[in-house]
Amino acid sequence: MPRKRPKKLDQLLGSQRLQQFADFTEQHQRWQQLMRDCFAKQPLAELISQCEVVAVSAPSLIIKVSSAAVGQRIKTEQERIITYFQTHATPAITRLEIRIRPGRQASATPPPPAQPKPAQNESDTVRKLREQAALCEEPLRSQLLALADKYDA
Missing domain, CATH: 1.10.287 (Helix Hairpins)
Known part of the structure; x- marks a missing residue:
């Protein structure tokens, strides 16, 4: 079976898929900034580092959080967050979804450091x-x- 010829760099850079990815990345950064601004105006400023906007698709704002406790704190301010995104985001937001995805920084106690094996004869x-x-x-x-x-x- 003959191999396909590799695409030239200008073909890759001008492709529609690359443009879609660039547009999504730019939109994701805007959503993140909106969330940071919203949390800064709420009593949630200390939670910014533990949250990430996954998607904004009408009618849902989907936020990934590092723990259930963080998710619960965000749920208490749900109406304010929805109102903020309704006035600042393009799609109409009426619902907030919280997804708990613990990461390494989310663990309460860091794993103990590996103990070096003692040198024994x-x-x-x-x-x-x-x-x-x-x-x-x-x-x-x-x-x-x-x-x-x-x-x-």
Whole structure:
């Protein structure tokens, strides 16, 4: 099967799909700015970094949030947000949808840092295996002793 010839750069830059993507990106940035302005005028200014406008399509404004708690705070100001977007956005907004999509920054407690493995020589490991074997019953005891013998050799 013959391969298609690669498109030239000016063909790609002038394509309709690229223009649609550029238009959507520009529109998305406008929606984000509208949300920032709206939240700044509401008691929601500290939540701006945890929210993102996903889409504005009549009659819905869809906002992605990092947690259910953030979503609940936004829901309490739902009417004000809808009113703000009705006066400033092109499509008519009558409903607010909240989508919870936790991200890395959304976790309340960061994961613990990976503990570096302590530098131990094999004899120390063998000693600990034998100590643990002395505390265990069969068949675990014999398995631990066999493992210690394997490392001891």
